[in-house]
Amino acid sequence: MAHLLGTRIMLAMLAAMVAAGAVFLLDADPTAGLVALVGGMAAALIAAGAGDAAAPPLPDPEPAPVIPPIGPVLEAIVEPLLVVADGRVGDANAAARRLLGNHIIGQDVRLAIRHPAAADRLNAPSGLADAAPINLVGLGTLDQRWEMHVADVPSGQRIVHLIDQTGNYAAERVRVDFVANASHELRTPLASILGFVETLSDDKAGADPATRQRFLKVMFDEARRMQRLIEDLISLSRIEAEKYRLPDRSVALAALITDVRSELLDTHDPRARAISTDLAEGVPAVVGDPAQLSQVLHNLLGNAMKYGRAGTPVMVRLWRDSANMVRLSVADEGDGIASEHIPRLTERFYRVDAGRSRSLGGTGLGLAIVKHIVERHRGRLDIASEVGKGTIVTIVLPPAMSSKSNTVVTQDR
Numbered sequence: 001m002a003h004l005l006g007t008r009i010m011l012a013m014l015a016a017m018v019a020a021g022a023v024f025l026l027d028a029d030p031t032a033g034l035v036a037l038v039g040g041m042a043a044a045l046i047a048a049g050a051g052d053a054a055a056p057p058l059p060d061p062e063p064a065p066v067i068p069p070i071g072p073v074l075e076a077i078v079e080p081l082l083v084v085a086d087g088r089v090g091d092a093n094a095a096a097r098r099l100l101g102n103h104i105i106g107q108d109v110r111l112a113i114r115h116p117a118a119a120d121r122l123n124a125p126s127g128l129a130d131a132a133p134i135n136l137v138g139l140g141t142l143d144q145r146w147e148m149h150v151a152d153v154p155s156g157q158r159i160v161h162l163i164d165q166t167g168n169y170a171a172e173r174v175r176v177d178f179v180a181n182a183s184h185e186l187r188t189p190l191a192s193i194l195g196f197v198e199t200l201s202d203d204k205a206g207a208d209p210a211t212r213q214r215f216l217k218v219m220f221d222e223a224r225r226m227q228r229l230i231e232d233l234i235s236l237s238r239i240e241a242e243k244y245r246l247p248d249r250s251v252a253l254a255a256l257i258t259d260v261r262s263e264l265l266d267t268h269d270p271r272a273r274a275i276s277t278d279l280a281e282g283v284p285a286v287v288g289d290p291a292q293l294s295q296v297l298h299n300l301l302g303n304a305m306k307y308g309r310a311g312t313p314v315m316v317r318l319w320r321d322s323a324n325m326v327r328l329s330v331a332d333e334g335d336g337i338a339s340e341h342i343p344r345l346t347e348r349f350y351r352v353d354a355g356r357s358r359s360l361g362g363t364g365l366g367l368a369i370v371k372h373i374v375e376r377h378r379g380r381l382d383i384a385s386e387v388g389k390g391t392i393v394t395i396v397l398p399p400a401m402s403s404k405s406n407t408v409v410t411q412d413r
């Protein structure tokens with residue numbers, strides 16, 4: 001703008017000077033020439049200003065919005081999406097092609113999504129944009145569950161949107177199973193206690209001191225079993241409630257191992273004497289929650305003592321590995337665990353042999369608790385076992401310096 005105005009004034013002034021020069025040449029009167037020059041310049045300036053006021057330059061036009069073609073937009077969406085025109089698949093993004101096959105473009109949409117419930121909805125007349133989604137089971141793999149939404153767009157096309165609900169269903173199933181299992185685990189000892197109370201209240205059975213003693217012992221053991229289960233359930237829910245809060249204490253694992261070993265020796269469990277330790281020098285501390293890490297040790301040592309053969313050692317090792325991570329392992333010499341069970345051992349209430357676990361005082365929650373605690377500490381849990389030889393459970397934790405830079409990765413079971 002300023003540049004344009006300057007150019008105009010310059011041109012006007014030039015014209016005034018040319019006019020004044022002409023007066024000089026024609027009249028040879030310097031005064032008339034001077035008047036012509038000044039007047040011309042003033043007139044030129046006024047004209048330049050007036051011209052500016054009369055016709056302000058138009059503002060720069062807004063650039064026209066660039067509308068990207070719909071194809072790349074569809075591709076950028078991670079969930080399967082299909083554009084349907086006249087009952088045929090006009091377009092489908094990569095997720096939809098991966099799920100239903102590359103051949104679906106141009107195909108009748110009811111053949112593309114081979115599912116009876118989907119076909120009914122896709123056959124239905126338009127105007128169902130806000131109708132409830134349809135649940136599809138078995139599209140893709142047999143256990144996959146999808147929610148299908150169909151929306152009509154003004155161009156006459158239909159958008160079919162598939163949302164993967166497999167994870168949500170699995171989480172819901174785990175929750176329902178957990179409540180059912182916990183109730184069952186509590187009901188069994190409770191039923192046993194009630195049965196014995198009833199028997200003892202009978203004058204005949206209750207009068208015999210030996211029988212009474214035996215029944216009271218069973219009742220005590222069952223009550224203790226319920227107590228352990230409730231304590232583990234409370235621990236699990238506390239750990240879950242805190243899972244996104246990073247622990248903030250510096251914990252020296254060597255000292256913790258020594259403390260837990262002494263605590264176990266104090267219980268006078270004969271298997272506690274089998275525990276020996278191999279603690280490397282200079283292992284860095286970890287950022288942790290001492291009470292939770294102590295619980296990890298109790299659970300792992302408890303399992304090694306329970307499932308290791310009588311008279312065999314239980315070895316606790318602590319060292320720093322070549323990747324500078326802190327490793328703690330608990331090894332026993334027992335029956336071991338068949339490989340097909342290993343991935344499921346951290347599920348709540350999963351046991352290889354439920355009868356054996358119960359008879360040894362197990363709740364089926366020990367390794368689930370360990371897994372949750374290790375995840376809260378941004379660590380990893382490895383279980384290696386050989387049937388007939390024994391089991392080594394290792395936890396890998398980041399050293400204190402680097403633990404805060406790790407990201408949260410949790411998965412509920």
Ligand code: ADP
Pocket residue numbers: 299303304307308332334335336337345350351352353357358361362363364365366367368391
């Ligand atoms: P439990 O209270 O039953 O011991 P856990 O969650 O601690 O529950 O362990 C789950 C199951 O894993 C156990 O029931 C047992 O079958 C198996 N298990 C755990 N640790 C060992 C081990 N050291 N040796 C053999 N089996 C083990």
